[in-house]
Amino acid sequence: MTDPAGEVAVVGLGPGSRAWTTPEAADAVAAADVLVGYGPYLDRVPANPRQERFPSDNRVEAERAAHALELARAGRRVAVVSSGDPGVFAMAAAVLEVADRPEFAGVPVRIVPGLTAAQAVAAKVGAPLGHDFCVLSLSDVLKPWDVVLDRLRHAAAADLVIALYNPRSKHRPHQLGEAQKVLLENRSPDTVVVVGRDVGGSAERLTVTTLGDLDADTVDMRCLVLIGSSRTRVSATGAVYTPRTYPADPS
Amino acid sequence: MTDPAGEVAVVGLGPGSRAWTTPEAADAVAAADVLVGYGPYLDRVPANPRQERFPSDNRVEAERAAHALELARAGRRVAVVSSGDPGVFAMAAAVLEVADRPEFAGVPVRIVPGLTAAQAVAAKVGAPLGHDFCVLSLSDVLKPWDVVLDRLRHAAAADLVIALYNPRSKHRPHQLGEAQKVLLENRSPDTVVVVGRDVGGSAERLTVTTLGDLDADTVDMRCLVLIGSSRTRVSATGAVYTPRTYPADPS
Numbered sequence: 001m002t003d004p005a006g007e008v009a010v011v012g013l014g015p016g017s018r019a020w021t022t023p024e025a026a027d028a029v030a031a032a033d034v035l036v037g038y039g040p041y042l043d044r045v046p047a048n049p050r051q052e053r054f055p056s057d058n059r060v061e062a063e064r065a066a067h068a069l070e071l072a073r074a075g076r077r078v079a080v081v082s083s084g085d086p087g088v089f090a091m092a093a094a095v096l097e098v099a100d101r102p103e104f105a106g107v108p109v110r111i112v113p114g115l116t117a118a119q120a121v122a123a124k125v126g127a128p129l130g131h132d133f134c135v136l137s138l139s140d141v142l143k144p145w146d147v148v149l150d151r152l153r154h155a156a157a158a159d160l161v162i163a164l165y166n167p168r169s170k171h172r173p174h175q176l177g178e179a180q181k182v183l184l185e186n187r188s189p190d191t192v193v194v195v196g197r198d199v200g201g202s203a204e205r206l207t208v209t210t211l212g213d214l215d216a217d218t219v220d221m222r223c224l225v226l227i228g229s230s231r232t233r234v235s236a237t238g239a240v241y242t243p244r245t246y247p248a249d250p251s
Numbered sequence: 252m253t254d255p256a257g258e259v260a261v262v263g264l265g266p267g268s269r270a271w272t273t274p275e276a277a278d279a280v281a282a283a284d285v286l287v288g289y290g291p292y293l294d295r296v297p298a299n300p301r302q303e304r305f306p307s308d309n310r311v312e313a314e315r316a317a318h319a320l321e322l323a324r325a326g327r328r329v330a331v332v333s334s335g336d337p338g339v340f341a342m343a344a345a346v347l348e349v350a351d352r353p354e355f356a357g358v359p360v361r362i363v364p365g366l367t368a369a370q371a372v373a374a375k376v377g378a379p380l381g382h383d384f385c386v387l388s389l390s391d392v393l394k395p396w397d398v399v400l401d402r403l404r405h406a407a408a409a410d411l412v413i414a415l416y417n418p419r420s421k422h423r424p425h426q427l428g429e430a431q432k433v434l435l436e437n438r439s440p441d442t443v444v445v446v447g448r449d450v451g452g453s454a455e456r457l458t459v460t461t462l463g464d465l466d467a468d469t470v471d472m473r474c475l476v477l478i479g480s481s482r483t484r485v486s487a488t489g490a491v492y493t494p495r496t497y498p499a500d501p502s
Binding site (some may be wrong): 113 | 397492
């Protein structure tokens, strides 16, 4: 039996800073009686003795989703807490996929969006996402590496700005370098690149470099990498932006 | 001479609902002594008799940017107010481009990000942006139509989810239909499509259809169109999501 009082809200706190958490997200977290999520994300939520907390590992998304749905089925108001936007490479799709199983029929799920890392990095350096762009995860944990490379080639050929999530991990140290090589087949080494690390957090660091000079070894999983289009430029004051206008002949 | 007290903050209120405006954006607007922006966006900001307001047309971005920078150079704290995220097809790139002129050297500009329409539409229907995606403007006001079609072809071939901004206007009534035709060269007519109109606002409407059935005539400039990947699906309860996993052979 499904208790009608229960629900799962998949909530995005936005990246790093509390000033980026929307009122909707703050309210959804405050109204929950159970919080589920990766430990460091739960640590960003102010303590509330009324709330039970289930911190978890950053992986095992399906198990975490099933646990949240079980609690909601039993009548609990559950918030699955994410950093960034849960709709972008995060828990929203995982929860909806598990919620689609017959045993969870009738358990309400709602998604509460948040700013995603690409927007935060972009705003901190200027407006690199001011023209057409794409958002790709460089991880091959959930898709074949060939698919990643194919998408990078299309994005480079289409001259899109590219935001790379999960750019590098200890288990996949060579992939960013390979991606860089593939992008250089279609893009100039002068292409503007921005690396944002822990943006909005206490260890925030922003680096503006080029596709030719990018040192993949300085990038880790807490980074987001933005690859400019052929039009992305650095202003006299150091702001990075992609003009809204794209000419018939960009070269 | 540049008065050091002045600045331009390019602020995103997020789409529609006030519950989506971040505290940073609300603070930036409250701290300004001049608000510049498209009239309907300024109407979303609570009245403050201390503030001067300069509502404008939705076009003339460069003039609006220059006006904001002139006011800031004279020592005013100016907020350029946008809906959505000013970093995504909006005023941030326009302001930075104009700020790069020698006459505005030394005028501080900062960008305050907001949720963008694609995130709002996605959250309302589920998690269609749960896997790799791209964000394209369908308008050819600022780029050649051939570039738009080329990008659509690459995005379709790469099997990205596609968020289409500015999908259709009175002046460009046929373009969405053309885009649909180009996408159908690479994508099944069963591809899930979501049309969100005025999401978060009083006239919110969400339609889930397919690429084959999409009726371009029902779409206008207040709409955002999401084209799923081959993996995007509709759950038993009507939620639209793109699974986080992409198989080696998606067909």
